[in-house]
Amino acid sequence: MHFTVLGAGAMGLRYGVLLQEAGNQVDFVETWTPNLEKIHQQGGVYVSRDHQNRHLVPVTVVTPEDYHGDPDVWVVFTKQMQLADFLSRTAHAFNDHQYVLTCMNGMGHVEKLLNYFQPEKLLAGTALVATVLNGPGDVDFIGARGAGTMNLANYTEQPDDMTHKIVTELKKCQFNPNLTTNFRGTxxxxxxxxxxxxxxxxxxxxxxxxxxxxxxxxxxxxxxxxxxxxxxxxxxxxxxxxxxxxxxxxxxxxxxxxxxxxxxxxxxxxxxxxxxxxxxxxxxxxxxxxxxxxxxxxxxxxxxxxxxxxxxxxxxxxxxxxxxxxxxx
CATH class of the missing domain: 1.10.1040.10 (N-(1-d-carboxylethyl)-l-norvaline Dehydrogenase; domain 2)
Structure with a gap:
């Protein structure tokens, strides 16, 4: 599958890197200039797990204005206060067949995403996955592989075939996804x-x-x-x-x-x-x-x-x- 991650911060990088390692095509879209420049300079992002085994993972990252891909799924991990601007700047790449998955902290993001994506194609949830961005182009995955969990649900609470395909890819990454039919409770x-x-x-x-x-x-x-x-x-x-x-x-x-x-x-x-x-x-x-x-x-x-x-x-x-x-x- 083709995933594009909005926000190459701690959680965006964790999801994107692991989805890429699972065999998917993954692009990153980022607005923080120091992060963009560092990743371009290094040729990728440095990844550690619990401060050990630091290694460079090649990734593709561009600004919203420079992104012209057509992913199957957008994965959204921005800060709540940055989301509206991020979506506006990337809107030229959105279309009706795309799905969107987000596990952002807090509440307020769903309403913004519904301005761009169809309700039946919106998946949202929660991720109990600890990750630290040490600095531009340098991320640390906290906890053993497979230690985290996540819950997710369709906005319509009616999972379709594509939802199950997305869950399958998340399972390959050992995020331990639990698909529910309780959107707001999740x-x-x-x-x-x-x-x-x-x-x-x-x-x-x-x-x-x-x-x-x-x-x-x-x-x-x-x-x-x-x-x-x-x-x-x-x-x-x-x-x-x-x-x-x-x-x-x-x-x-x-x-x-x-x-x-x-x-x-x-x-x-x-x-x-x-x-x-x-x-x-x-x-x-x-x-x-x-x-x-x-x-x-x-x-x-x-x-x-x-x-x-x-x-x-x-x-x-x-x-x-x-x-x-x-x-x-």
């Missing part, structure tokens, strides 16, 4: 997971294992899970897991699967990039407001993340100013 399962682990690990600059080792971790997780489930149930969503199963998932991934991993929100924060908290905890807050439910804990954490972003950016700006003055002197 997406919101990861939102709830991320609203706990991503946000708390980011605020305290700790790994998932360090969070899980805290004696009060279960109490923190339960409070956030309960509040999120209260919101989702008011919106008529049937969740994939019970509340206790969701807590068990948080604990398993944090304690066993990826204890040394810093979540993607932390990676953004540590590089002074905007986080996706408004699409995760903030989304749950806004959804609750529709039903006059106040998700107070999620609202508080959303504010805390933005406060941390603001203070870090101010500190970085101050340091840059001092450095510039020293250079001028």
């Amino acid at each position: 997406l919101l399962a990861k939102v709830v997971f991320n609203s706990v682990v991503n946000t708390l690990c980011t605020l305290f600059e700790i790994t998932m294992g360090e969070f899980a080792a805290y004696p009060g971790a279960d109490d923190l997780s339960r409070q956030l899970i309960d509040e999120a489930y209260d919101v989702c149930e008011r919106d008529g969503v049937t969740m994939l897991n019970t509340r206790e199963e969701e807590l068990a998932s948080v604990n398993y991934v944090s304690q066993v699967a990826n204890p040394l991993h810093y979540p993607s929100m932390y990676q953004d924060m540590s590089h002074n990039r905007p986080t996706e908290v408004d699409y995760i905890n903030g989304y749950l807050v806004r959804l609750g407001q529709k039903y006059h439910y106040d998700a107070k804990t999620h609202a508080f954490l959303t504010h805390l993340v933005h406060l941390a972003e603001t203070t870090r950016q101010a500190a970085a700006s101050s340091t840059s100013t001092v450095t510039q003055k020293q250079a001028e002197a």
Whole structure:
């Protein structure tokens, strides 16, 4: 099959490289200039697994404006705040026979994708797969091969032959895909997971294992899970897991699967990039407001993340100013 990945970041590279290794034709489309230039300079991307066996994998990557391929499936892994511009710049290459698969964090991407793709050809889901972009053209797959899992569903909740073909290719890559017929429940399962682990690990600059080792971790997780489930149930969503199963998932991934991993929100924060908290905890807050439910804990954490972003950016700006003055002197 022919796949084209929008966004050659950590997760985009992981999916694309493994799909390529499974025998598929894979192209990458990227907008981050340092990443594009580094990959072109190297002739590919350097790939490690758990900081070991770093090797160069040849890949094809271009800007949206320079892409003129016709893939069977688009694989979308951009940040939520970048997606609208990314899609607009790539729209000349979209057509009615193409499918699109996305496992982006947060909520808000589905509506944007439906502006370009037919509902029956939209597959979305969640990926419990840890990956780190060390820098331009350098990615690290965290965890043993086959350790991650993913859930996905058709927007129409009616899987067709092409859906099953896509799932088959994902199985070859050992992503362990679970095809469901519960679209919103599938997406919101990861939102709830991320609203706990991503946000708390980011605020305290700790790994998932360090969070899980805290004696009060279960109490923190339960409070956030309960509040999120209260919101989702008011919106008529049937969740994939019970509340206790969701807590068990948080604990398993944090304690066993990826204890040394810093979540993607932390990676953004540590590089002074905007986080996706408004699409995760903030989304749950806004959804609750529709039903006059106040998700107070999620609202508080959303504010805390933005406060941390603001203070870090101010500190970085101050340091840059001092450095510039020293250079001028």
